[in-house]
Amino acid sequence: MAQLHIALAGNPNSGKTSTFNVLTGTNQFVGNWPGVTVERKEGRYKKNSDVTIDDLPGIYSLSPYSPEEVVARDYLLSDTPDAIINIIDGTNLERNLYLTTQLIETGIPVVVAVNMMDIVKKSGKQINLEKLAYALGVPVVGVSALKNFGIDKAVNEAIHLIEKGRTEVSFPHYDRRLEAALSEIEEVLGSTVLAKYSRFYSVKLFERDEQALTQLDLSKIQQKEIAEIVQITEKIFGDDAESLIINERYNFITHLTTLCVVNGDHFKLSLS
Numbered sequence: 507m508a509q510l511h512i513a514l515a516g517n518p519n520s521g522k523t524s525t526f527n528v529l530t531g532t533n534q535f536v537g538n539w540p541g542v543t544v545e546r547k548e549g550r551y552k553k554n555s556d557v558t559i560d561d562l563p564g565i566y567s568l569s570p571y572s573p574e575e576v577v578a579r580d581y582l583l584s585d586t587p588d589a590i591i592n593i594i595d596g597t598n599l600e601r602n603l604y605l606t607t608q609l610i611e612t613g614i615p616v617v618v619a620v621n622m623m624d625i626v627k628k629s630g631k632q633i634n635l636e637k638l639a640y641a642l643g644v645p646v647v648g649v650s651a652l653k654n655f656g657i658d659k660a661v662n663e664a665i666h667l668i669e670k671g672r673t674e675v676s677f678p679h680y681d682r683r684l685e686a687a688l689s690e691i692e693e694v695l696g697s698t699v700l701a702k703y704s705r706f707y708s709v710k711l712f713e714r715d716e717q718a719l720t721q722l723d724l725s726k727i728q729q730k731e732i733a734e735i736v737q738i739t740e741k742i743f744g745d746d747a748e749s750l751i752i753n754e755r756y757n758f759i760t761h762l763t764t765l766c767v768v769n770g771d772h773f774k775l776s777l778s
């Protein structure tokens with residue numbers, strides 16, 4: 507079997523380091539990402555040396571606003587791991603799912619590992635992982651890095667996704683007027699980007715992301731057409747493009763959590 511690369515991605519404090527340590531034990535290499543003083547950690551999976559685990563820096567978003575975000579994004583879009591395990595803090599789902607929506611948009615196979623399940627269970631909160639998986643369109647596994655449960659299952663899910671190969675990827679779905687604009691941008695991009703990255707770049711170009719604009723080296727005509735699409739959509743929504751995407755991500759996440767989470771208090775109330 508060829509060496510498989512699985513990246514761990516997540517917010518700071520989501521439990522990435524703890525997960526990485528459980529997966530790799532002492533089998534770790536620590537260095538820096540090229541050109542920046544951001545720590546880079548890589549290790550072999552203890553239970554299968556054909557699998558390399560790359561620990562990405564803790565990030566909240568894939569915008570190019572911090573060295574950590576730039577490093578993570580460059581790695582995902584150029585070195586491209588075979589799969590991503592997205593570690594999210596189950597006690598703080600809403601905030602953590604913001605990055606999840608962006609990771610899924612990279613087109614790289616994603617497994618979501620909902621960490622801190624030991625705390626979630628004690629709190630009485632219930633997260634319906636099956637529903638979450640269905641609504642996100644990716645496998646979701648409940649884990650606790652502290653108690654070492656579920657983590658191997660997350661890796662096995664990732665390996666399974668890699669072996670299965672690319673099937674139709676479903677992305678978080680936004681307001682239909684925004685979706686129409688994103689499809690138009692994808693059309694303008696055509697073969698400028700690999701098909702698997704076209705959703706990611708259409709969203710980034712909609713946001714007027716400087717790094718995406720520089721990287722893609724678009725023709726003047728493409729730039730003009732995309733600028734027009736963005737301006738028209740901003741007029742329709744009466745909001746600027748970047749805020750619009752942020753709002754739509756949060757609308758999607760609110761819908762998800764309403765569907766998948768029952769808080770301990772609500773549960774008790776409904777019984778009384």
Ligand code: BGO
Pocket residue numbers: 516517518519520521522523524525564621622623624625649650651652653
């Ligand atoms: C401290 N369950 C519980 N209960 N805690 C967890 C779990 C889990 O599944 N996973 C991680 N933690 P990192 P990033 C700490 O360090 O892996 C805890 O940033 C403390 N430290 O032990 O570092 C983990 O790499 C003193 O907690 O996250 C750590 O993503 C008191 O979550 C924290 C209490 O995990 C962050 C906790 C001196």
